[in-house]
Amino acid sequence: MASVTSLSDSVQQHLASALSAALPEAAGADPLLRRSDRADYQANGILALAKKAKANPRELATQVVAGIVTGEVIADVEVSGPGFLNITVADKAITENLAARYADDTGRLGVPYAAHPGTTVIDYAQPNVAKEMHVGHLRSAVIGDAMVRLLEFTGENVVRRHHIGDWGTQFGMLIQYLDEHPHELDHKESEVSGEEAMSNLDRLYKTARRLFDSDEEFKTRARRRVVDLQAGDEKTLAIWQKFVDESKIYFFSVFDKLDMEVRDPDIVGESGYNDMLAETCRLLEESGVAVRSEGALCVFFDDIKGPEGNPVPLIVQKSDGGYGYAATDLSAIRDRVFNLKATTLLYVVDARQALHFRMVFETARRAGWLNDDVTAVQLAFGTVLGKDGKPFKTREGETVKLENLLDEAVERATAVVREKAGKVGLTEDEIVENGRYVGVGAVKYADLSTSAVRDYKFDLDQMVSLNGDTSVYLQYAYARIQSILRKAGEARPAAHPELALAPAERALGLHLDQFAETVLEVAAAREPHKMAAYLYQLASLLTTFYDQCPVLKADSPAQVANRLFLVDLTARTLHEGMALLGIRTPGKL
Numbered sequence: 001m002a003s004v005t006s007l008s009d010s011v012q013q014h015l016a017s018a019l020s021a022a023l024p025e026a027a028g029a030d031p032l033l034r035r036s037d038r039a040d041y042q043a044n045g046i047l048a049l050a051k052k053a054k055a056n057p058r059e060l061a062t063q064v065v066a067g068i069v070t071g072e073v074i075a076d077v078e079v080s081g082p083g084f085l086n087i088t089v090a091d092k093a094i095t096e097n098l099a100a101r102y103a104d105d106t107g108r109l110g111v112p113y114a115a116h117p118g119t120t121v122i123d124y125a126q127p128n129v130a131k132e133m134h135v136g137h138l139r140s141a142v143i144g145d146a147m148v149r150l151l152e153f154t155g156e157n158v159v160r161r162h163h164i165g166d167w168g169t170q171f172g173m174l175i176q177y178l179d180e181h182p183h184e185l186d187h188k189e190s191e192v193s194g195e196e197a198m199s200n201l202d203r204l205y206k207t208a209r210r211l212f213d214s215d216e217e218f219k220t221r222a223r224r225r226v227v228d229l230q231a232g233d234e235k236t237l238a239i240w241q242k243f244v245d246e247s248k249i250y251f252f253s254v255f256d257k258l259d260m261e262v263r264d265p266d267i268v269g270e271s272g273y274n275d276m277l278a279e280t281c282r283l284l285e286e287s288g289v290a291v292r293s294e295g296a297l298c299v300f301f302d303d304i305k306g307p308e309g310n311p312v313p314l315i316v317q318k319s320d321g322g323y324g325y326a327a328t329d330l331s332a333i334r335d336r337v338f339n340l341k342a343t344t345l346l347y348v349v350d351a352r353q354a355l356h357f358r359m360v361f362e363t364a365r366r367a368g369w370l371n372d373d374v375t376a377v378q379l380a381f382g383t384v385l386g387k388d389g390k391p392f393k394t395r396e397g398e399t400v401k402l403e404n405l406l407d408e409a410v411e412r413a414t415a416v417v418r419e420k421a422g423k424v425g426l427t428e429d430e431i432v433e434n435g436r437y438v439g440v441g442a443v444k445y446a447d448l449s450t451s452a453v454r455d456y457k458f459d460l461d462q463m464v465s466l467n468g469d470t471s472v473y474l475q476y477a478y479a480r481i482q483s484i485l486r487k488a489g490e491a492r493p494a495a496h497p498e499l500a501l502a503p504a505e506r507a508l509g510l511h512l513d514q515f516a517e518t519v520l521e522v523a524a525a526r527e528p529h530k531m532a533a534y535l536y537q538l539a540s541l542l543t544t545f546y547d548q549c550p551v552l553k554a555d556s557p558a559q560v561a562n563r564l565f566l567v568d569l570t571a572r573t574l575h576e577g578m579a580l581l582g583i584r585t586p587g588k589l
C-alpha cells in the first residue's frame with residue numbers, strides 16, 4: 001500500500017472538473033478549498049473567477065453545483081452567501097479514506113512523498129569548541145533536528161552539517177597554555193563525563209585567559225601560536241585537536257540529553273574548510289566580485305550601509321591576510337554545492353546573524369555558486385527570553401547553562417509523571433524514563449510551537465503543564481488511547497464504513513486526513529510550528545470526541561471496533577507527528 005489520496009484532493013478534483021465544465025476559461029484555476037466550520041469544506045474561489053469572467057458569482061456557483069456528481073465522495077453541496085460553496089463529504093468516504101491510511105504498511109499513514117525531492121544540506125547544531133553551549137545552540141539543534149526529520153519524511157535527501165566554531169585566534173592562548181601544562185587534559189576519552197569535559201575546558205580557558213592578561217611574555221608566545229596554528233604546524237595542531245576532542249565529549253553528552261542523534265562525520269567545523277579559503281578568495285577577486293580596500297578583500301552592496309550611510313562590506317580576507325567567518329562560510333557553500341550537490345542550503349542560525357547570511361548568500365550568487373537551481377535560506381530563530389521577557393540569564397546575570405536547564409526540565413517532568421504513576425502502574429524505571437521523555441519533550445515543544453523567528457519565553461512551569469498547548473498534553477492524549485486499546489480485551493480496531501458518523505467523529509476524521517497535507521506543507525515552508533499546531537488541534541478534537549462518543553461502551557460491537565480504529569489511527573498520527581518534531585510518546589503515562 002502506498003500513498004492515499006486525501007479527501008480534500010478528491011473534493012478538489014470533483015470541484016475543478018465541475019468548474020471547468022461551467023466556465024471553460026477557469027480550467028486549472030484554484031477553487032480555494034478550505035476546511036470550514038459551516039460544512040466540511042468551503043470553496044471561496046468562485047467569486048474571484050466569476051468577477052474575472054464578468055459573470056454573476058451566484059449563478060456560476062449554482063451552475064458548478066449542478067455539475068457536481070454527488071455520491072461516493074461528496075454527499076452534499078450548496079451555494080451560500082454571494083457565491084461560496086459548502087461541501088459535505090460522505091461518512092463512508094471519510095471512514096474508507098482513514099482505513100486506507102491505517103492499512104498503509106509502510107508506516108507512513110498514506111502520506112505521499114514530495115513531488116520533486118532534492119538534496120538539502122542543513123547547517124544546524126553548531127556550538128563552539130571550548131565554550132559552554134547556551135540556549136541559542138539549543139534552538140538551532142531542536143529546530144534543525146525537526147527539519148531533518150520532516151524533510152527526510154518527504155523523501156528529501158538530507159545532508160547534515162554541524163558547522164562548529166573550532167578555529168580562530170582564540171585558540172593560540174589555549175594551545176600555548178596546554179603545551180606548557182600538558183597534564184591538564186591528560187586522560188582517556190572514556191574517562192570523563194560531558195560535564196567534567198566542560199569543566200576542564202572552562203578551567204583551562206579561565207587560567208589561560210588570566211595568564212594572557214597578566215603576563216606579557218605569555219601573550220607573545222600565545223600570539224606566535226596562532227601563526228603556528230595557521231601554518232599547520234603538526235605539534236600545534238595535535239594540541240588543538242585535544243580541545244576539539246574534549247569539546248566533542250561535552251557536545252555529545254548534551255545532544256544525548258536532548259535525545260538527539262548527532263553523528264561524528266557530520267561535524268564539519270570551520271576548520272574543515274581551511275584548504276579552500278585561499279582559492280575562495282582568489283575566485284572572488286578574479287571574478288571582480290570582491291575588491292581590495294585598504295588591504296582587505298571586500299564585497300560591497302548597494303543596499304547595505306552603516307549608520308552614517310557609509311558602505312558596510314563583507315570582509316573575506318583581512319588586511320593582515322587572515323580569513324574569518326565569512327571566508328569559511330563562502331567556502332562551505334562551494335563545498336556543499338559542488339561536492340555535496342545540494343539543491344537547497346538551509347541554515348538554522350540565530351536571527352542576529354541575518355545580515356551576515358544576506359551578504360554571504362548575495363556574494364555567492366554574484367560568484368555564480370548559487371543560482372535558480374541552488375538556493376540558500378536562513379531559517380532564522382529568535383532569542384530565548386526569561387520569564388521576565390528579557391534575554392535569558394541566571395540571577396547572577398550569567399548565561400544559563402544548557403545542561404542545568406535540561407536537568408531541571410527533566411526533574412520537574414519526573415515529578416509530574418510520578419504524581420500519576422500509581423494510577424497507571426508505572427515502575428520506578430518507567431517513571432525515570434518517562435520523566436526524561438516528558439521533560440525533554442517539553443523543552444523541544446516549547447521551542448517548536450511558536451514561529452521560529454519570534455522570541456520565546458523559557459518558562460518551565462508552563463512547559464510541563466498538563467493543560468494547554470504543551471507536549472505533555474499531547475503525550476497524555478497518546479497514552480490515554482493506548483490505555484483504552486489495552487482495556488479493549490477481545491474487541492479489535494476495525495473500520496466499518498457502513499456506519500454513520502457522529503459530528504465529533506467526522507471532525508476528528510477530517511483532521512486525520514489532513515496530516516499528509518500538513519507534513520508536506522510544513523516541510524516545504526520550513527515551519528515546524530504548524531506541525532505543533534496541527535497536533536494540538538488533533539488532541540483537542542480527540543478530547544471533544546471522548547466527551548461525545550463512548551468508545552468501549554458504544555452501541556454495537558461494530559461501533560466499538562470502528563471507534564477503536566479511529567482512536568488507534570489518532571494515536572499513530574500523534575506518534576508520527578511528534579516523532580517528526582523529535583519528541584517521544586511513551587505508551588504508558
Ligand code: ARG
Binds near residue numbers: 127128164329
Ligand atoms: N558557531 C556559530 C555560533 O555559535 C553558529 C554557526 C552557524 N553556521 C554557519 N555556517 N555560520 O554562533
